[in-house]
Amino acid sequence: MKLENVIVERPYKKVYRCEEGIAKVFEPSHPKADVFNEALNQARVEATGLDIPKVISVSEIDGKWALVVEYKEGKTLEDLMNEHPENMETYMDEFVNLQIQVQEKTSPLLNQLKDKLARQINGLKDVIDATTRYELLTRLDSMPTHHKVCHGDFNPSNVIVSDDGKFYIVDWAHVTQGNASADAAMTYLMFALKDKALADTYLDIFCKKSDTAKQYVQQWLPIIAASALTRKDAMGKDFLMQWIDIIDYQ
Incomplete structure (x- = not known):
């Protein structure tokens, strides 16, 4: 496989x-299982x-390990928002429509979002104290369990807009089934x-x-x-901790 120019670079x-x-x-260092899991989950979303x-x-x-997916020609919605701020209201309207379209779908074989969140919070022993973890897990347990497709990383940089105005969502690494409001x-x-x-x-x-x-x-x-x-x-830890501290946010 011949690799050409780098489009995105992450650590x-x-x-x-x-x-x-x-x-x-x-x-x-990226787990092999995560690569195959991402491919499997994206195929499930295709279905x-x-x-x-x-x-x-x-x-x-x-x-x-490499995951190869279909190429969609176009600009990211993030780029369009930056280039044409005067159209922000229209772009945001289309962005939300797209997210709701995804959340209207179901895929029973995807991992459960609440299970994933519980594992992640339980794994933060060196970051968050036991009292806060308990409060977070208690709140999580009380939230309704839904089965909607949740992208998990839905932001304008993961939406490609083609020249003919079609929208394509990319990067399904974090997709689960769960509560649409958690995804929001x-x-x-x-x-x-x-x-x-x-925001x-x-x-x-x-x-x-x-x-x-x-x-x-x-509440999420x-x-x-x-x-x-x-x-x-x-x-960023400091940014995220500010939101975790709002544990009684209503």
């Missing part, structure tokens, strides 16, 4: 353009009927990291379109912030 992976499509090449980049192969390149809480935090006002605008639109109480999404914020501390592309 644990590089994403290349290649003849077959897009190759996500992971560092040797829901969503028009997403299709999985082509999992292979080894120079001693590193993650999106809110990713917006809030850069622009709190834009609030997103939440207003999401709650209106999905007929969800804003307070319900807010400390749980999701804690879980994000375990991710390799974490948003």
